[in-house]
Amino acid sequence: MSETLQILKKYWNHDSFRMPQEEIIDSVLGGQDTFALMPTGGGKSICFQIPGMIKEGICLVISPLVALMKDQVANLQKRNIKAIALTGGIKTDELIDLLDNCQFGNYKFLYLSPERLQSDWILERIKNLPVNLIAIDEAHCISQWGHDFRPAYLKISNLKTHFPKIPFLALTATATPKVKEDIIKELGLENPKCFEKSFERKNIAYMVFEIEDKLFRIKQILSKNPQPSIIYVRNRRACIDTAEQLNSLGFKATYYHGGLSTKDKNNNMQLWMEEKALVMVATNAFGMGIDKANVKTVIHIQLPENLENYYQEAGRAGRNEEKAFAVLLTNPSDVAQTENQFIYTLPDKQFLKEVFIKMCNYFQIAYGEGINEQYSFNLNQFCNRYKFPVLKTYNAIQFLDRQGVISLSQEFSEKITLQFVIPSKEVIRYMSLNPNNEEILLAILRTYPGIYDMQTNFNLPLIARKSKHSETEVQNVLEKLKEKGIVDYHSKNNDTTLVFNEIREDERTINRIAKYLENQNQLKKEQFEAVLNYIRKDKVCKSKLILDYFGEKKEANCGICSYCITQKKKKETQVSLSDEILSLLKNADLNSREIQIKLNNPSDDVIFALQELLENQSILIKPNNKYSLKQ
Template identity: 85%
Template sequence: MSEALQILKKYWNHDSFRTPQEEIITSVLEGRDTFALMPTGGGKSICFQIPTLMQKGICLVISPLVALMKDQVANLQKRNIKAIALTGGINSDEIIDLLDNCQYGNYKFLYLSPERLQSEWILERIKNLPINLIAIDEAHCVSQWGHDFRPAYLKISQLKSFFPKTPFLALTATATARVKKDIISELGLENPQCFEKSFERKNIAYMVFEIEDKLFRIQQILKKNPQPSIIYVRNRKSCSDTAAQLNSLGFKATFYHGGLPTKEKNKNMELWMNEEVQVMVATNAFGMGIDKANVKTVIHIQLPENLENYYQEAGRAGRNNEKAFAVLLTSPSDIAQSENQFLHVLPDKSFLKEVFIKLCNYFQIAYGEGINEKFSFNLNQFCVRYKFPVLKTYNAIQFLDRQGIISLSQEFSEKVSLQFIISSKEVIRYISLNPNDEEIVLAILRAYPGIYEVQTNLNLPFIAQKSKHSETEVQTVLEKLREKGIVEYHSKNNDTTLLFNEIREDERTINRIAKYLDNQNQLKKEQFDSVLHYIKKDDTCKSQLILAYFGENNTKNCGICSFCISKKEKKESKTSLSQKIVTLLQTTDLSSREIQIQLNNPSDDVIFAIQDLLENEIILIQANNKYSLKK
């Protein structure tokens, strides 16, 4: 493996491989189909990049993630390695030029999505390329029981007939035993060599705390651990709100979500990567391809959708192998909120059919027609027209996209962003002088209370509906406010492009894909139940719970998670601290924060003592999140 090590040193400046990178590279070089399960941060891309650089020809990399493809291509190009990606938005002429470059320009890596393989002419061109390896990233997408199933992955196996002597390398960071079996079967891997790195991260302390004052706990964590941190939230508004709260408390924080302009994303990322700010508050749009070794703490302040995503996001901590913390903060109301967010917005067959028929009607597509027709599409306008709930509709349309019925050119995004740049008093004065604009301005202020602090994406159809005006009238007022220096206003022409891939057949179309919808809905429910099991089961090591979910049993307690710490001997005996809490509650009901302040004990000790008193039914928690003695 001396040549492989030389390449590793030359391009990546590493002196040795991580387990099991070397074994995977050897398997691929021997021409064997290979399955590799390597948790996040394990260095999966090295496993196909190095063997490709050691051989003549090009590696075909199939990935569903445009952001990751772009990131990997950019990183290879920085190292003077020739790589390209066939991402969305590239016209046919450009694709032809890029494929010519692959054939005659000594390129080493061609990245594309599985959907690209469904174009016959692209497939014909790929057949003629000198492909030495086919790498399938995010291979769990081929399984109906994978957390991100994409039917287009089912057609990857057809490449076997065109490249019978070319090895397949299937890579995934998260796969249960059932998903692994599907990957090997559906991709047609022949007697594959299988490498599975343990999901155990011995240096990460998994912590779960049920508390009512999350911000106070975040303050304590960040003060105790002033190194780089990530706080994951569920939506864009929480990003800017949480970052603003932390900045007001004296922490340096920035935020990141999919709706930010590219320039602002890059600026905020740079601030955090260069450690000019301690905290990155982000949605799950943040993290793809991020490799910052010294992240000390990853905090989730809302429940994750599934343990696969949680494990990947938590795993961005401690990649330098020093002790790190993955903290999940929950409150009694989180479960109901998360059920609304994850489960109640799942479309059933009836709703999916209604959305599809209305889409066809919206674009005046007759039965038996529509194939290859392309339209500009605005999700919010569509939902207002048919009185559909936005998130449930988005999930339905996204499902149609995954099934290949339609194709969306990009993620949905708002057309308009706005920020008030004068004080609220001056805005009120403007309203009093311009009563005709009052309904529109007030509708904006009520819908977006943070619009004074940060540039905010507006939902124009929603504002028009709330103010009882047309969208044109709303835009006219916004232009007027910009001219008077009251707002900073940006109008973007970035509606989604929607392409119909099949003729309209209504019932027939939906019946064909309904079984996948049922399976996916059932999977999402099971996954969410696993999250609840993880947070509620308080008699088992948290690391063990995660490992068991991924099929690793017979493991020892980690010794550093919230459960293991609770069982360790405390400086002050649990009985003594519990008695002090009981004494305090004899006088008045108190929150956990109030108890901690009065006792001046470490917060973890107080929380564990409270949990013990709750379990033994000595105290109970009231509706106002205060604790009282049980009568």
């Protein structure tokens, strides 16, 4: 058994690679710059994790997604593989410690965002690390024609000057031919070996249905295919409402969105993974790191903003290679709604500048200051204060995030503050009367000695760990103490954390990034047109439309999409109609109008069937324009 297979078996418990994982790994191990286009579910991370394990030193992984970095680091750590992520909001002292660990602690993987590489002192530290491979995940972010362009990616090629003999591995799940060209050029890949797995998913039936009552159609689909399913919706409210409606109809459904606490996310995910709930209703926050092979159906009940996202989300169906369904339900009002959400809410330069300046004022950041400062942020409160439209403001903030001006974390956090309001001797007395709460109270008092004097920020997971209790048990004790007037306890939810990655410079900051804004807005409009093209072209195989978008040409229809099924039914109807015509002509010669009246079929269908019968020489037409069986 090869060393690569041994590591795959030992750490991932798989006996073989998927195509073309092994070839990509061999290319990287041979020191070759490599480009890999592998559609979602293809197992991209294995392609750098195994060579990173085999080679001496540390693998540098550049990724734009905090959640994905954390997920991959957690999965590696579970396998006893040493990995670290330099995510936003980490203080400088802590960063220094983490980089020391990388240098002296025998770590195998260092994950960081491209924006981190723009910090000179971090780059200096990385230059001194024994880097064995540089993996660039979500590599399409380097292209202005990609759906997630981030200018910081353009600086990654500078690593070539510091690590001239170290191979680059560029990975992406969605890239058009133009984007692929950009990736290779902008990363400075030298004679790269290119591996492109076809975007074709032969086992997925792409279905588009124009329907008024979407819930009724969902009920039909789930009843016909009672296996694990995902239903993608546009917002958090729709998540909860749809899940409730499905539960009331007898389906076991749960939901997932960015505003749930980590605990609720994990609980709901577990219900679905263990199939205690077969249906997951989710926003696009759901999907990263999801590895459930037997998803039978993925249903979108609103139009996606682009085909890249749609393909990735739909591709979570049928990873076990069995037949699966990707269903898009639409009605005439959807186009206007989607335009209102994705097109008419695109910010222009003036609005972007106004949001940025107001945000700096909101957090009282002075001109020339603010770098590495972290703040809890509530979007709705911010928009209420300045009378900004919420969606347009969110798009502006997200654009600032993608340009690296700020880092936006949409992870739910719960801020708790606590103060004891009775004397310490009374607390001791309470503990003696309530011994079940003693471990939790002692952990709090030992961790926060000043908790009698002031409101103190409270770390719930830390106290749970120290007291050897669950977070729920700690919260229950806090609630009880609050009821009895022993503590002043406040819990406040913040759905976003913001980190400022550079100093405040207002005009200069916005002028620098505004050139990308116009390109992005134009690209988003073109991508949405491609979505409309996908739903409106009802005389073309849906699988072919998707393949064509990603630059793949295919002659044959898939045979299983909504268009192909319609054609199949038409053919069956025509065969049946032809048989009926032949049966009529056994009794007498008839013209086309007489045949149509007797069979009560549309004239077009009758004429088409007659032409087919003539071509097959099953019938003939006489001089009096009557059809007769061929003798």
